[in-house]
Amino acid sequence: MNSDKYDRNVSLQCPTCGATQFEYDEAVESDHAKVRCVSCDREMTKEELIHENSENLDEHMREIGEQALDDVANETKKSLKKAFSGNKNIKFK
Numbered sequence: 240m241n242s243d244k245y246d247r248n249v250s251l252q253c254p255t256c257g258a259t260q261f262e263y264d265e266a267v268e269s270d271h272a273k274v275r276c277v278s279c280d281r282e283m284t285k286e287e288l289i290h291e292n293s294e295n296l297d298e299h300m301r302e303i304g305e306q307a308l309d310d311v312a313n314e315t316k317k318s319l320k321k322a323f324s325g326n327k328n329i330k331f332k
């Protein structure tokens with residue numbers, strides 16, 4: 240499964256100010272590429288940003304799972320549904 244096609248669905252948040260807009264060099268396809276928060280100018284690597292957002296990413300992965308039902312196996316679908324049923328208070332923007 241190619242996870243790259245779901246990247247656009249993940250909103251990473253700046254760990255300093257919570258903004259979701261970042262500037263980065265699209266030519267650099269590396270986790271060590273620098274990204275810069277357009278709101279507070281904090282610079283970090285993509286890897287750091289993803290690490291800081293790891294909890295959010297877990298939630299997003301469930302959301303992506305819902306959107307990708309056609310792509311996943313039935314067993315995975317069932318376990319995702321189960322995971323959702325216990326998290327009714329989670330809201331996605």
Ligand SMILES: [Zn+2]
Pocket residue numbers: 253254255256257258276277278279280281
């Ligand atoms: Zn920021």
